[in-house]
Amino acid sequence: xxxxxxxxxxxxxxxxALLFSIGAMGVLLRRNAIILLMCVELMLNAVxxxxxxxxxxHADGGGQVMVIFIMTVAAAEVAVGLAIIVxxxxxxxxxxxxxxxxxxx
Amino acid sequence: MTLTVFYLLSALSVFxxxxxxxxxxxxxxxxxxxxxxxxxAGHYLMLNAQFLAAVHVIVYAGAIMVLFLFVIMMLNLxxxxxxxxxxxxxxxxxxxxxxxxxxxxxSVKGAEELSAAQPQNDIGLVKNIGNILFDKYLLPFELISxxxxxxxxxxxxMGRKEPQPQNE
Amino acid sequence: xxxxxxxxxxxxxxxxxLIFILMKLGKDISNSSFxxxxxxxxxxxxxxxFFGNQHGQMFASMFxxxxxxxxxxxxxxxxxxxxxxxSSRWLNNHIHLPEFFMLIVxxxxxxxxxxxxxxxxxxxLALELATIPLAALCSFxxxxxxxxxxxxxxxxxxxxxxxxxxxxxxxxxxxxxxxAFTEMSSLIxxxxxxxxxxxxxxxxxxxxxxxxxxxxWTADVYEGSPxxxxxxxxxISKGAMVFVFTSVLYQVFKPMQEVMxxxxxxxxxxxxxxxxxxxxxxxxxxxxxxxxxxxxVGFILxxxxxxxxxxxxSATFFxxxxxxxxxxAFAVAGIVSSAIGRETIDDYKGFYRTNPFLSWVLxxxxxxxxxxxxxxxxxxxxxxxxxxxxxxxxxxxxIAALNMIISLYYYLRIVRAMFMDxxxxxxxxxxxxxxxxxxxxxxxxxxxxxxxWNGPFHTIHHSVTEAFSITPF
Numbered sequence: 085x086x087x088x089x090x091x092x093x094x095x096x097x098x099x100x101a102l103l104f105s106i107g108a109m110g111v112l113l114r115r116n117a118i119i120l121l122m123c124v125e126l127m128l129n130a131v132x133x134x135x136x137x138x139x140x141x142h143a144d145g146g147g148q149v150m151v152i153f154i155m156t157v158a159a160a161e162v163a164v165g166l167a168i169i170v171x172x173x174x175x176x177x178x179x180x181x182x183x184x185x186x187x188x189x
Numbered sequence: 190m191t192l193t194v195f196y197l198l199s200a201l202s203v204f205x206x207x208x209x210x211x212x213x214x215x216x217x218x219x220x221x222x223x224x225x226x227x228x229x230a231g232h233y234l235m236l237n238a239q240f241l242a243a244v245h246v247i248v249y250a251g252a253i254m255v256l257f258l259f260v261i262m263m264l265n266l267x268x269x270x271x272x273x274x275x276x277x278x279x280x281x282x283x284x285x286x287x288x289x290x291x292x293x294x295x296s297v298k299g300a301e302e303l304s305a306a307q308p309q310n311d312i313g314l315v316k317n318i319g320n321i322l323f324d325k326y327l328l329p330f331e332l333i334s335x336x337x338x339x340x341x342x343x344x345x346x347m348g349r350k351e352p353q354p355q356n357e
Numbered sequence: 358x359x360x361x362x363x364x365x366x367x368x369x370x371x372x373x374x375l376i377f378i379l380m381k382l383g384k385d386i387s388n389s390s391f392x393x394x395x396x397x398x399x400x401x402x403x404x405x406x407f408f409g410n411q412h413g414q415m416f417a418s419m420f421x422x423x424x425x426x427x428x429x430x431x432x433x434x435x436x437x438x439x440x441x442x443x444s445s446r447w448l449n450n451h452i453h454l455p456e457f458f459m460l461i462v463x464x465x466x467x468x469x470x471x472x473x474x475x476x477x478x479x480x481x482l483a484l485e486l487a488t489i490p491l492a493a494l495c496s497f498x499x500x501x502x503x504x505x506x507x508x509x510x511x512x513x514x515x516x517x518x519x520x521x522x523x524x525x526x527x528x529x530x531x532x533x534x535x536x537a538f539t540e541m542s543s544l545i546x547x548x549x550x551x552x553x554x555x556x557x558x559x560x561x562x563x564x565x566x567x568x569x570x571x572x573x574w575t576a577d578v579y580e581g582s583p584x585x586x587x588x589x590x591x592x593i594s595k596g597a598m599v600f601v602f603t604s605v606l607y608q609v610f611k612p613m614q615e616v617m618x619x620x621x622x623x624x625x626x627x628x629x630x631x632x633x634x635x636x637x638x639x640x641x642x643x644x645x646x647x648x649x650x651x652x653x654v655g656f657i658l659x660x661x662x663x664x665x666x667x668x669x670x671s672a673t674f675f676x677x678x679x680x681x682x683x684x685x686a687f688a689v690a691g692i693v694s695s696a697i698g699r700e701t702i703d704d705y706k707g708f709y710r711t712n713p714f715l716s717w718v719l720x721x722x723x724x725x726x727x728x729x730x731x732x733x734x735x736x737x738x739x740x741x742x743x744x745x746x747x748x749x750x751x752x753x754x755x756i757a758a759l760n761m762i763i764s765l766y767y768y769l770r771i772v773r774a775m776f777m778d779x780x781x782x783x784x785x786x787x788x789x790x791x792x793x794x795x796x797x798x799x800x801x802x803x804x805x806x807x808x809x810w811n812g813p814f815h816t817i818h819h820s821v822t823e824a825f826s827i828t829p830f
Contacts, residue, residue: 090191091235097297097531099199099232103206104524105290110210111517112282115274118261119215120513122222125253126206127520129229132245134527136313140236142534145312145321147527149329150478150536151241152322154523155248156333157485160340161519162253164489165512166260167348168496172509173264175502181513182274296553328416329482332470335371336486339463343493346456347508 096137103130117169117179121162128158195235202228215261219254226250238313363413363422366430367473369402370466374459381455388454392445395458396792399438406431412824418537419476425824426472428817429600429673436593436680437465442796443688444585447695457497460490461589468597472604477526477536480601481519484565488515491594495582507581514564514574522561528554542609552616559620566598568658569627572651576635579647584691587643591650592683596676599657603669606661607825614664621662622753628655629760637767640701642690645767646683649726652764653679659757660741663748666825670818671740677813678725678737681803685722688797689715696787702771707780712787716775718797725804727768728761733808740814 103126110123132151139147173179205225209218226249233242273279311317322330361368376398380391412423441448441458448454467486474480492515496508530536532551533544545551560571567575579587610617632652639645660671692715694700709716725734738761746754789797807813 091195093531094297095195095199098294099202101290101293101297102203104520105286105293106203106206106210107520108289109282109286112285113210113274113279116215116266117509117513118257118266119209119218121516122209122218122257124513124516124520125249126209126222126225127517128523129226129249131520131523131527133229133232134524135530136233136236136238136241138527138531138534139312140238141531143312144534145317146326146478146536147530148238148241148313148318149322149326150481150530151238152244152318153329153333153478153482155244157336157482157489159248159253160336160489161485161512161516162256163344164340164347164493165509165516166256167344168492168505168508168512170260170264171347171496171499172502172505175505179264179266292553296549298549325417326419326478328419329478332479332482332486335374335463335466336482336489338374339460339486339490340493342456342459342463343490346453346460347493347496347499347505 093137093141096134100130100134100137103127103133115180115182117172117181118166120181121165121169125158125162128154191235195232198228198231198235202232215266216258219258219261222257223250223254226254233313236313237311240313240315240318360413360415362409363411363415364420365409366406366422366427366434367466367469369405370462370469373398373402374462374466377455377459377462381459388449388451391454392441392448392792396438396441396445399434399441403431403434403438406434414475418539419479420470420473421475422473423820423824425673425817425820426600428820429472429597429676430469432677432680433465433468433593433597436596436684437461437589439680439684439688439796439799440585440589440593442792443684443800444583444588444691444695445790445792446692447583447585450695451497453497453499457494457585460494463490464488464494464589465593468594471597472600474601475538477530477538477541480605481523481526484522485519487594487597488519488565491586491590494586494589495578497586498583501581503581504583507578510574510581511578518561518564518571521557521564525554525557525559525561528557538605538609542611545610545612547613547616551613555610555613555616556620559617559624562598562602563624566595566602566654567628567651568624568654569631569651570624572628572632575651576644576647579650580641580644584643584687584694587646588684588687588691591646591687592680595650595654596680599654599661599672599676603661603672607664607669618662618664618748621658622750625655625658625662625753626756628652628658629757630655633760633763633767636764640703642700642702642705642771645702645771646686646690649764649768650683652760653726655760656738656741656757659745659753661744662750662753663744663746665744665747666821667740667747667818668744669825670814670821671737671744673817673821674814675737675741677817678733678804678807681800681807682722682725682732682734685718685797685800685804686726688793688800689719689722692787692789692793693784697784699784702774703780704784705771706774706778707783708775711783711785714789715787715797718801719775720772721801721804723768723772725808727765729765731805731808733804733806736808736811736814 107123107127135147135151205221208221212218230242230245410427414421464487467483470483492508492512495511496505498504533541563571629652632648636648725732728734728738
């Protein structure tokens, strides 16, 4: 069974473009810092899906290895990001990014 | 048949992705995101990337999202309704991301001629991934250990409550 | 395993990282003795960096190094040593001193791998290794709200930027089917998808370099972070990004020079102009230096736009000059901030009365940043602009020259405030420790020597030519 001959590669690109744009929209739309991080995760997942599809298309394992590493990096990023958010919450009592405005020109 | 499954999965992932962005409560967003990750794992399975599917469920849905859920519960964010951005910012956010999508789709139109290699089905199996991961991709594998180490130092440093300065 | 000498810089830093962890885990040592030891270790690391540099590739050619890269890594090593020396006052009073060194060495390691990467996977991982601990460092003033805010803005914007960068990488991977730079450069063709992928990649780079449409995080993060971290961000992190930018640009995207030129052109003009215009109206000295560094990036891009060996050499030389000049300016700002706690430009009025030495240092550093002749900054800018002019785009050069004049105005504004303006409550005089004095004197010597004698430039130019002739691109 050969998936990529039944499903055109373009479908995968379209799907991940859609998910990526939804994630980007979330980053621009929401004000809660935790949800911003989640939207970034959504963007990374769109990219991961694209990597996996390209990897199968090119019959090259590199793309799938890349996905594994992106997941690991995302875990590290989320750990540090959430630690900073928790620290910020202790000081400011909120996770609303619009209220984090002590630095402003 | 496979095409139908693909469309179904894609519709589910797009729907849950949209709900992540649109739901008002943080916990709902997390749950929709977990759901979205499961559909993406389904996509990996369809691509015969079995190892990725397993790792994806374990790492993303299992570890990262639990971390999110844990923080949201700990900070008790679910009670307070999130303040909204002004309508203008919302409209421009939607327009901007729509434009991004449009440009992506338009540029893919020219990519029909992506060179057609012979798709091989078993590169995503655990054995083959393991072989290249510990052979060709050894350096990144070592590098990621340092990244995790330093991220751990940073997270522990900030995550714990500051000890009060000793007055003894 | 004689190959391991190629990994020398990276292995040394990894060893340093482990030593710092062991020192933290071992018995309690006082901050001042820890600082002494870490400075000694950094010095040893810096010195060893000069010996036994070879060129070659390792790990299935994912890692490459040559004399130029060794030189760039040495510059960054030296910069870290200078930061550690000049901010010893702040470091001495911080309860988490070992963690600071662990995190900062980890980011430097990431930058080294980034410079040496020959594969997009290694490049991405190294970039993240250079960014994630840096976000933790930005919020290192654990009890200050501003510092946490800076850390949060840093991690949010860098996560978003790496998402965009990854999208670009994945599209490039889709078009070429490989992640290795060497194979990629021969497979790249300029169709629509590749152009779009290139734009996404450029956007990701521009975020990290704070080129203008993507600069919004810069000023906030610079202002909120501790001064040591701010100078690290603006000098070392930016310098590493410039090095990588030149090598990726010259290696991978050679077939797409035309598109790349347009992007760099727009980025350079916007960065110079907007950076300068915003720098004029700043009151906080860190924020001021942030916007001035955005403007400096515009000049660097002007030099890079030349697409020649001279362009790469002039960018590298400018980073050398920039390390000295910006580090001197940040050293003064950091010393004043941690000793007196004042950071606005108005506070510097009458600074000469109380601190003549520090005022001269700051004045020389600002002259160098502005590009006034006896200092190194003049040569730095001169080489950059002449490399940019080789392309024949005189509009760009004219805009750059006009911007130099504007920048002269605001740099001299601070000099005037220090030397001429009167102030009822000037900053009290500051006693310099040995470390601080050493760091400042090294910076000033660097500024003056490379301003008079342009030997370093020829060394760099030579190694650039050599490096690009070794690697088969």
